[in-house]
Amino acid sequence: MTMIDNLLDPTILFFIVGIVAGIVRSELRLPEAIYEILSIYLLLAIGIKGGLQLSTSKWSAIVLPCLGAVSVGLVIPVIAYPILRRLGKLSRPDAAAIAAHYGSVSAVTYAVVLSFLDKLNVPYEEYTTVLLVLLEIPAIAVGILIARLRTAQGTISYRRLAHEVFFGKSIYLLIAGLVVGVVGGPEGIAPVKLVFIDPFKGALAFFLLEMGLVASHRLSDLKRTGVFLVLFGIGMPILSAAIGTVVGWGVGLSIGGTTILATLAGSASYIAAPAAMRIAVPEANPTLYLTAALGVTFPFNLVFGIPLYYHMATLIH
Amino acid sequence: MTMIDNLLDPTILFFIVGIVAGIVRSELRLPEAIYEILSIYLLLAIGIKGGLQLSTSKWSAIVLPCLGAVSVGLVIPVIAYPILRRLGKLSRPDAAAIAAHYGSVSAVTYAVVLSFLDKLNVPYEEYTTVLLVLLEIPAIAVGILIARLRTAQGTISYRRLAHEVFFGKSIYLLIAGLVVGVVGGPEGIAPVKLVFIDPFKGALAFFLLEMGLVASHRLSDLKRTGVFLVLFGIGMPILSAAIGTVVGWGVGLSIGGTTILATLAGSASYIAAPAAMRIAVPEANPTLYLTAALGVTFPFNLVFGIPLYYHMATLIH
């Protein structure tokens, strides 16, 4: 599938509809309650799907890929931080916060890569949602640690921060979904399948419309945030995805699974990380990390990144 | 089906996900607009389902069970009131308001008992939604009457109260759904089936997530409201369900139908009754009736009550 094909996928088209609406300043606005419920739905549904898959997986097969995912999550922010400091000349809090965003993952990008692979009929391991969950957390923790160690910062206790991370909407719903999926199993989930499984792609399309609107508002900030952030927002995901590709291949994932791990590595969080960073690293300027993650990396990944990472995975195998 | 099986039903799991989110003080919050639309949807859908069933039922078969339901609704508050006054030492308005809640019914508990029976392949009468509607009203009326007769109370006219009860969201939607279902019939409803019938269980699961969140906030009030209310919140439903079982059996309902009538009797309202009581009996403390109905009886019924009432129905037949 070429990048043009990917661009013409209806899910991506919805994203473009949202972006264009923002750019032409259309009156179109999705109510915040709808943003909220769509993100809750998608996180739960991703979790449930993962849980269903887990319920039929062998645990022994999962251990190595999980370790791989965690180490990717730990390594990326550690690589990103000095780049942001030295090349980008960013302040410590800004660099730490952006690093955390790029170590963490975007659940929506994850959903898009799955639908990309489905469309190509590329098989992948069933338990990749577990990797998603595992990747969400360590990077945020590392980001906070870097910020704490490098800046005279600390009005909020580590306890509160841990609470923020683990019981924040995003992680909580993913884990809750996983549990529901594992415990319910295919039979148990059957009666709610029509809500939590089948309409997933349609809901994703709707959410991407909304994210297009939100991202378009970020585009106007690009001028202010400068060219470095654009380069970083494109270069960093490719670098991270390369790491993800190598690790994925190393821990024995299939081409599909490797593409997914690479995409996870290459994606930047905009649900869990912004919420955690705003509280954990208040000195970091949200405009920077939101613009990079949402205005640059997210659209880049949707349109160019995912096909590229698939290509990378094919090459290494 | 054992109680553990029931506990592992995904609908119930969603309720637990909500409760846990509240207990660990997760940031998870459903927008109020979603609570609102889910409750509107569920009430309408229950009504439509009932209407469809009615449209294929013989009216003569319904009369006796209906009379049975109404008398159960009239009797329960009359029994509950003295228990609350004497054993619970509650004030008159509090006792009257709580009595009304326990005489009235919980539409969500009704939906859960149906899915419980469906899972066990236990057949039941098609017109049970009519019983639900019939049970909603008289208990609230009796509760208001007790409060009026026993307390020097009366800023609001009976006319306004009647309006509140009949045209309140809950009853209005149930009746509207019934009419749509009866008039439309299976063929008429077919084009909207995908919205109003099929996703019902998924929507119910979502609503239970929300109710779990709401109920968890009630749990913290349990300390203040004391041990009597906990005992009442468990004992009263069992007593009411016993009455419901006997009446259901008496009016010739099947095992399934008897289980349903028992569950209706044993459930406590938290949509119609709180709204009506807040206006009709302002001196009643909402913390008491909401905590009992939502914090104790609702979870008790979901997890333990329904299997128990089924057991009771099996024994009597």
Add this chain to the structure above:
Amino acid sequence: MTMIDNLLDPTILFFIVGIVAGIVRSELRLPEAIYEILSIYLLLAIGIKGGLQLSTSKWSAIVLPCLGAVSVGLVIPVIAYPILRRLGKLSRPDAAAIAAHYGSVSAVTYAVVLSFLDKLNVPYEEYTTVLLVLLEIPAIAVGILIARLRTAQGTISYRRLAHEVFFGKSIYLLIAGLVVGVVGGPEGIAPVKLVFIDPFKGALAFFLLEMGLVASHRLSDLKRTGVFLVLFGIGMPILSAAIGTVVGWGVGLSIGGTTILATLAGSASYIAAPAAMRIAVPEANPTLYLTAALGVTFPFNLVFGIPLYYHMATLIH
């Protein structure tokens, strides 16, 4: 299908449920966020459906009907304006604004006529959504022009007005949907079909419930706005539909297509036009155009108009 049959269609029943709820002053209220998302959904879905149809149509066959539609949209306000001025004795801005509403179209009425024809198994041209989009715009433009030329009016630039019309929610979403449908094609749309195509009628029913509520509030304004507006709200759609019937037949549409064009001509806008007119013709009293369009013409068309227009189309063919 008689008018009674139409009245008993569940979609129409939902409208009646909403109207009655408003009349009896039930507490039932749909959150504004739900109104918002339902209207966004319906406009997108109508556009997508049209786009899918376009993607399989021959462009040459479309040109003539399109020209027909545009000329209907241009002619109706020009006819309506003098009627409103001379017979109705309305002020210039009021007459211009109302004329624009009746020249423009109601997307929901369009959806209802489709489901009416589907039910009767009457075939129609696949590209009628294009006619809908084409009819939305010129009448609003003509209405603005009349108001501008006839009144000393002009705080807002034409540029801003053009923006308002083309990038307003309504037109933007219809066009975006068309593009998504054309580009995606049946295969591309398949994965999101379960959200954007299948539940359409159910969502429409829900929206009609809401519109019933809104329309019922308008009914109480009828006394104030007087008998002329009621007569106009019934007579004008019949006149416009007659024009639409002749034009539809003239440009070679089938019976189904003619019914649709007649219904479009006979319908009055209440999403695009009110938003544009409020800004373009501020002196026009919204009570007048909203009451006529929503309180009279919309229910008239749903219940009596559509069957009548179908009858007209049958006669002319």
Add this chain to the structure above:
Amino acid sequence: MERRRKLTIITESAIEGLLTDQLERLGAKGYTIVEARGKGARGVRTGDWDQNMNVQIDIICDESTAHRIVTYCSEHYYKNYAMILYLSDVDVIRPEKF
């Protein structure tokens, strides 16, 4: 520009309808309602469902109307509902409207 009083009522949304029905009768020419949540003597009201929501009602009026509404509320609702009331001074444009 003239001085008027702004009366703010924060209370349970359950009685919004009862209250607004009275306002006109008591002399208010208008009011504005905003959805709210909060905390007070009757605990936290998180606004997440029916029974847990507040509304904030602002009424611009003259001193005597404000007084009448305050008296009405204190007689009918103080004891049993979550409710606070306060007044502040505002300078209104188009004073004939209030």
Add this chain to the structure above:
Amino acid sequence: MERRRKLTIITESAIEGLLTDQLERLGAKGYTIVEARGKGARGVRTGDWDQNMNVQIDIICDESTAHRIVTYCSEHYYKNYAMILYLSDVDVIRPEKF
């Protein structure tokens, strides 16, 4: 802590965009918007759909900016839109922001 004026505009949400575009031009350094419903001379606005919603816009500014905005609104919107305006005194922290 310094004294400033708070100008409150309650009007139809239909003109929110037109209005906020002007505010900056008229000298306001910021504003806050809250969704509202209400009742006034132009009837009940229940906030249940597009054409029936209000917004409440608060602008903290100095007296002369407030005056400019009031004049602008009175010239452009008074006659044709549901709208009320009122001013009140506030003591602001960080006065340089307003």
Add this chain to the structure above:
Amino acid sequence: MERRRKLTIITESAIEGLLTDQLERLGAKGYTIVEARGKGARGVRTGDWDQNMNVQIDIICDESTAHRIVTYCSEHYYKNYAMILYLSDVDVIRPEKF
């Protein structure tokens, strides 16, 4: 009827929880929260998603409590968060509540 102060805080909804946890500790007996959007020194906050929403928190209290809260906010949040604070005078009914 007694005079009190109304402290209004408009800030990012991200810190609502942190803030309300402190309010009681600092002596506030209650507060009211309304969802808001707006514009200020930190740009437009359109309220369309998590990271872009404001809340407006009103606290009716005595002068010294208001002062404590202002000081707390200025020490903890001024520098890093979109936030404005202002005070106004209100006459409260049932003064013992505040």
